Amino acid sequence: MQQALPIVARIPRIGRFGWLMGLYAENHARLTRLFAPAGLACGSYVSSLGDGLDVRLDVLERHRYTVELRLTYDLCDPVTGEPDPxxxxRLYNDARQVETTHCYVGRRWQDVIGMYPPPAEVVGHRLRMNTFLGKWxxxxxxxxxxxxxxxxxxxxAAPRAPLAAVARD
Structure with a gap:
């Protein structure tokens, strides 16, 4: 005689890493539909709607299977002189995925979560960054x-010296 399994046992469960890979694929579809970056040459591009919030897409480097990009508003942080946000x-052409490597100049994952974080913390950090990218x-x-x-x-233009450094000089 067969036993009915509880509903929870019959529904496949996706882990956090699987969810992250899904976000990468979803972000690839969104970015490709939006700006088609795989066909852009290295350089800077601006999308302007006349609302004062121009979007800048910089194609930083092109490799055989990847494209390195920076997406930002055409605004500079008054303290650092860098574009913010x-x-x-990193766009992976062959795998059709887009990964957010970091979200702020000088703030790579090591700066945010340390040099030797547990794997769950790394996945959590990447989930947050890539969820942000998808919403953006x-x-x-x-x-x-x-x-x-x-x-x-x-x-x-080359980044300016931070205001604090200018005030000290």
């Missing part, structure tokens, strides 16, 4: 940014 992305890409699409609004732009 920024998301540094969705927002940009809803605002009307896309391939049609993307234009080549001059690179950002």
């Amino acid at each position: 920024s998301a540094y992305l 890409l969705q927002y940009l699409a809803e605002q009307g940014h896309g391939v049609a609004t993307l234009r080549p732009a001059p690179p950002l």
Whole structure:
């Protein structure tokens, strides 16, 4: 005689790592639909809607299977002189995934969670960064940014010295 299994046992469960890989694939679809970065040459591009919040996409490096990108608003942080918010992305052409490597200049995962974090903390940190990217890409699409609004732009000027350093000099 067969026994009925509880519903929980019949529904497959996705782990945090599987969820993260799903986010990478979802972000690839969103970014590709939005800006088609795999076809862009190295350089800077700006998407402008006339609302004063231009979006900058910098194609930093191109490799055979990956493209290194920075997505930011065309604004600079008054303290650091760097674009903020920024998301540094790695687009994997062959795997059709986009990974957010870090979200702020000089703040790589080692700066945020330490040199030897437990694996669960690394996955949690990556989940947060890539969830942020997915929401940001969705927002940009809803605002009307896309391939049609993307234009080549001059690179950002060299970062200025922080205001605190200027005040000391």
